[in-house]
Amino acid sequence: MGNVIGIGAAPKRKEDQRFLTGRGNYVSDIKRPGMTAGVFVRSPHGHAILRGIDKAAALASPGVIAVLTGDDVKADGLGSLPCGWGISDAKGVPMKEPPFPMLAQGKVRFVGDMVAFVVAETPEQANAGAELLNIDYEVLPSVIGVLEAVRPNAPQLFDDVPDNICCDWELGDKAAVESAFRRAAHVARLSLVNNRLIGNPMEPRAAIAEYEPGTDRFTLWTTSQFPHVVRFLMGALVLNIPQHKLRVVAPDVGGGFGVKQFHYGEEAVITWAAKRVKRPVKWVASRSEGYVSDRHGRDHVTEAELALDENGRFLAFRVNTLANMGGYLSTFGPNIPTNLYGPLLGGVYTTPAIYCNVKVVFTNTVPVDAYRGAGRPEATFVLERIVDVAAAEMGIDRVEIRRRNMIPKEAYPYQTPVLVQYDSGDPMGCLDGALEAADVKGFGVRKAASAGKGKFRGLGYSTYVEACGLAPSRFAGRLGARGGLYESATVRVHPTGQVTVMIGTHNHGQGHETTFAQIVSDKLGVAFENVDIVFGDTDRVQFGMGTYGSRSLVVGGAALSKATDKVIAKGKKIASHLLEAAEADIQFESGKFSVAGTDRMKTFEEIAGAAYVPHDYPLEVLEPGLEEQAYYDPVNFTYPGGCHIAEVEVDPETGTVTLVNYTAVDDVGTVINPMIVEGQLHGGIVQGVGQALFENAVYDEGSGQLLSGSLMDYCVPRADHMPMMKVATHATLCTHTPMGVKGCGEVGTIGSPAAVINAVVDALSHLGVTHVDMPATPNRIWRLLQNASLPVAAE
Amino acid sequence: MKPCAYHQPVQIPDAAKLLTSIEDSKLLAGGMTLIPTLKQRLANPPALVDLSRLGSLKGISGDGATITIGAMTPHAVVAASKLVQAKIPGLAALASMIGDPAVRSRGTIGGSVANNDPAADYPAGVLGLGATIITSMREIAADEFFLGLFETALEAGEIITAIRFPVPLRAGYAKFKAPASRYALVGVFVAKFADGVRVAVTGAGPGVFRVPPMEAALSLNFDPSAIAAIKIDTDGLTSDIHAEADYRAHLVTVMAKRAGDAALV
Numbered sequence A: 001m002g003n004v005i006g007i008g009a010a011p012k013r014k015e016d017q018r019f020l021t022g023r024g025n026y027v028s029d030i031k032r033p034g035m036t037a038g039v040f041v042r043s044p045h046g047h048a049i050l051r052g053i054d055k056a057a058a059l060a061s062p063g064v065i066a067v068l069t070g071d072d073v074k075a076d077g078l079g080s081l082p083c084g085w086g087i088s089d090a091k092g093v094p095m096k097e098p099p100f101p102m103l104a105q106g107k108v109r110f111v112g113d114m115v116a117f118v119v120a121e122t123p124e125q126a127n128a129g130a131e132l133l134n135i136d137y138e139v140l141p142s143v144i145g146v147l148e149a150v151r152p153n154a155p156q157l158f159d160d161v162p163d164n165i166c167c168d169w170e171l172g173d174k175a176a177v178e179s180a181f182r183r184a185a186h187v188a189r190l191s192l193v194n195n196r197l198i199g200n201p202m203e204p205r206a207a208i209a210e211y212e213p214g215t216d217r218f219t220l221w222t223t224s225q226f227p228h229v230v231r232f233l234m235g236a237l238v239l240n241i242p243q244h245k246l247r248v249v250a251p252d253v254g255g256g257f258g259v260k261q262f263h264y265g266e267e268a269v270i271t272w273a274a275k276r277v278k279r280p281v282k283w284v285a286s287r288s289e290g291y292v293s294d295r296h297g298r299d300h301v302t303e304a305e306l307a308l309d310e311n312g313r314f315l316a317f318r319v320n321t322l323a324n325m326g327g328y329l330s331t332f333g334p335n336i337p338t339n340l341y342g343p344l345l346g347g348v349y350t351t352p353a354i355y356c357n358v359k360v361v362f363t364n365t366v367p368v369d370a371y372r373g374a375g376r377p378e379a380t381f382v383l384e385r386i387v388d389v390a391a392a393e394m395g396i397d398r399v400e401i402r403r404r405n406m407i408p409k410e411a412y413p414y415q416t417p418v419l420v421q422y423d424s425g426d427p428m429g430c431l432d433g434a435l436e437a438a439d440v441k442g443f444g445v446r447k448a449a450s451a452g453k454g455k456f457r458g459l460g461y462s463t464y465v466e467a468c469g470l471a472p473s474r475f476a477g478r479l480g481a482r483g484g485l486y487e488s489a490t491v492r493v494h495p496t497g498q499v500t501v502m503i504g505t506h507n508h509g510q511g512h513e514t515t516f517a518q519i520v521s522d523k524l525g526v527a528f529e530n531v532d533i534v535f536g537d538t539d540r541v542q543f544g545m546g547t548y549g550s551r552s553l554v555v556g557g558a559a560l561s562k563a564t565d566k567v568i569a570k571g572k573k574i575a576s577h578l579l580e581a582a583e584a585d586i587q588f589e590s591g592k593f594s595v596a597g598t599d600r601m602k603t604f605e606e607i608a609g610a611a612y613v614p615h616d617y618p619l620e621v622l623e624p625g626l627e628e629q630a631y632y633d634p635v636n637f638t639y640p641g642g643c644h645i646a647e648v649e650v651d652p653e654t655g656t657v658t659l660v661n662y663t664a665v666d667d668v669g670t671v672i673n674p675m676i677v678e679g680q681l682h683g684g685i686v687q688g689v690g691q692a693l694f695e696n697a698v699y700d701e702g703s704g705q706l707l708s709g710s711l712m713d714y715c716v717p718r719a720d721h722m723p724m725m726k727v728a729t730h731a732t733l734c735t736h737t738p739m740g741v742k743g744c745g746e747v748g749t750i751g752s753p754a755a756v757i758n759a760v761v762d763a764l765s766h767l768g769v770t771h772v773d774m775p776a777t778p779n780r781i782w783r784l785l786q787n788a789s790l791p792v793a794a795e
Numbered sequence B: 001m002k003p004c005a006y007h008q009p010v011q012i013p014d015a016a017k018l019l020t021s022i023e024d025s026k027l028l029a030g031g032m033t034l035i036p037t038l039k040q041r042l043a044n045p046p047a048l049v050d051l052s053r054l055g056s057l058k059g060i061s062g063d064g065a066t067i068t069i070g071a072m073t074p075h076a077v078v079a080a081s082k083l084v085q086a087k088i089p090g091l092a093a094l095a096s097m098i099g100d101p102a103v104r105s106r107g108t109i110g111g112s113v114a115n116n117d118p119a120a121d122y123p124a125g126v127l128g129l130g131a132t133i134i135t136s137m138r139e140i141a142a143d144e145f146f147l148g149l150f151e152t153a154l155e156a157g158e159i160i161t162a163i164r165f166p167v168p169l170r171a172g173y174a175k176f177k178a179p180a181s182r183y184a185l186v187g188v189f190v191a192k193f194a195d196g197v198r199v200a201v202t203g204a205g206p207g208v209f210r211v212p213p214m215e216a217a218l219s220l221n222f223d224p225s226a227i228a229a230i231k232i233d234t235d236g237l238t239s240d241i242h243a244e245a246d247y248r249a250h251l252v253t254v255m256a257k258r259a260g261d262a263a264l265v
Ligand SMILES: Cc1cc2nc3c(=O)[nH]c(=O)nc-3n(C[C@H](O)[C@H](O)[C@H](O)COP(=O)(O)OP(=O)(O)OC[C@H]3O[C@@H](n4cnc5c(N)ncnc54)[C@H](O)[C@@H]3O)c2cc1C
Pocket: B026, B027, B028, B029, B030, B031, B032, B033, B034, B035, B051, B071, B072, B097, B098, B099, B100, B103, B106, B107, B108, B109, B110, B111, B112, B114, B115, B117, B119, B120, B121, B122, B154, B158, B159, B160, B161, B181, B182, B183, B184
């Protein structure tokens, strides 16, 4: 028998056995009998009227089985891709929600917009057929940037969306903020851009659909982070397939970062096509195809103002943002730059008044939606940057100004002026820990050493908090969520005492199979190896909202914990009968049910056996079997946070920024598996560093072409960009989640961009540089140095 | 990729014959550039003529005054060659900076030079050292070989068999890697010979080019700091999402100085 491996231990990951030995089962590994190949034909134009499509040559091409277009979608009466959030403006007017057809109808609105689907015997034949499709476009000017899109006379994407504004959203007490600004001793101002990002999961998106006429059932295998949500959105709202006739499977998925947490048109088209061609259809995106169709992230232009009193205390914070939505509303699109942004603008500070206006804008770009951190990195970046700007302008040390404004540990629970109430936290403790770990005291010596080599060294801080564990349904519903955000888990105890868990979250790299097994092993006292986690199949798992927003452990783990408690409760009932003791006297500990104060006991295995072999069993009061299910809807968000400190070196000759040290002390609540948490922090930090220094999705204004259309032009961070990171946790326990957990999936991406850019600005501050936009590329830094007040040689 | 015929000749004349007799056929060397092009359906040759069985195209030899590298020699072999490291360490260093380990063990010097990518490294070494490109038909001086964006003096059916490098007194290469692709955003090769210095730049413009003012300054006195003041005209330099022309021009000066420093080590 194996060992119990419980909460706080760091076993190697269960799932790595199959991943590291090449035995994963990804969508593109799956082959179905009689399978055909599908290829999407995508718009090469950013904006154009679709005059007509001549299918004849494509249909005549060898091996081509079908060519489907927007007209076929219309003829079959199919729905448009739904948006899961409906936000409203200050007057309560709902956002503009133009239809998002799964294949373009009448117009194309971004390079990559889907125009047709070609099904053939082989991928080569489908590609050859696709090249023969004759599409008549009347090209229109594209509009890419948000500033350009809201100008008068800008190209307009939708006839009924004037100025391309989807929603003019606001949050906070505008009048209180204005009055605080009038009283302010100092006002810091900052204009910034939050750069557009492409998610780049290692596995590109893919899907296979199959229709079984004998049962009238569809199966869709898809690279999804939330198969049940795809089943609901696609079945109920797009294709009109009853839920019991649709199975959605998301098998092993090679990373998501949010890119795979939306219902994509490709899924609907393939499922629809499978029935039309009466054979399974498979599509696997290329990396380049992903670049023009995977939802992008971020893309804000922001003006921020911070009002302070003469002692550097924050009086009020005002933020005006233009957020790019791309060509259509994606599943969570309008929620990201509003509900996941505005409420985070309080940060870890006691700022009493905050006002935020966000104009959500359509442009001729790939739809923008959640990408790791989603809204919260943007909020953190604005706030942590302007705090540094204010400190510099008022001549206050950057750490000191943070301390002066920080919420003290004793003040939790803390109600912010922007909806959210933090349940717990200790930002000062994280800051102190990070200052120590980063050897901030020794920075002066290191800076001098860099100067000796002709390099500028800088240090940057980010003390941040985020809101995750998405989400309390009641709260989300008020903000415009059109669905619930709970999670479910079933704990099935087999007659021999082993356990299978069915859970609605989806593991695509996060190590759930290990973390969740540890929870069960810990609570039930069964061996770690005797617990398997099942996810990603609507036929096997009862229900689930999937994995995103650092919710899997916080919400899914809570459901699992509850279900496990129910198993224990039922086990106690069985034990009470078998041990002939009152139920209240039965204790459960370390896998044993015992009668308090006696040595009479039954093992967990014995109870499981009795549940399934009910010869001597209380049938009159209990059903046989040992399987319990729980749904958990959180009462609040969780609020992980911490302090990140970045140290950079700038080569003034070339403008190159090198990250030389990185320290993070994060409060993620209870840590189940420290190795997995560390991995999540590492990965998140690297992605945040990627945003700060390297990544940028660039479009050509006018033509709408994506100029950073491949890994040759879009720079993802690599191992050699990173120093060894120092990460540690400083936990305060969440007061409302069952295990005190807070979530750790996104903290790295949220805390790090500001820390890195603050370090770059610090390195260049002696030259009069006060802000650097992301990514801080060599060219951009060189340009700043060219324009800087001092000659470089003066250093 | 679209289907095509595949030939694996073992003699250079057979390869040349296949190449001329099948219209639009393509030579396949390491495939690091060609295969992605085919996979993206950007090229559609009816046949590939694989050079990998032509043993005479592989290997490195030297005669004291020159080093000759067979066209099918992978970058990793050049980087690790004791002979190249001893005689032209700057060239070994250049080869070690190309791509990643996988690319270096497949990609070849012949393929790189024939392809003449404006951001490739070898063209800077070949032009900077004043090498000679040996083909199935003739010998071509580097100064006559590179004709601009992906263009060379190679004629239809002509196969590069080797490159002959004169051994310089000293030489160095400095590369500023493009952040995403890690090709040369700007790469400069500096080589000092008894009769003068050659400076060749890749990455900055549509094709590799020499910088006569730097060559003159260094020929007079091989002191890299002397070129710090020599500015490059931005006319004709590339501007793209990674670097504007004036930044590239600036980098040429910085990298030339660093290449000179590398040559002195
Ligand atoms: C990820 C990646 C990163 C890279 N990074 C760099 C880099 O940093 N620096 C750099 O310089 N390069 C880089 N490259 C390119 C690499 O060096 C290639 O190997 C090189 O450009 C082509 O060499 P090959 O042997 O692969 O040629 P192939 O791809 O096989 O052929 C290229 C072209 O040359 C022709 N050809 C090949 N051999 C001959 C010959 N003997 N005679 C005539 N014509 C011939 C072919 O017909 C074809 O048109 C990179 C490539 C990749 C995929």
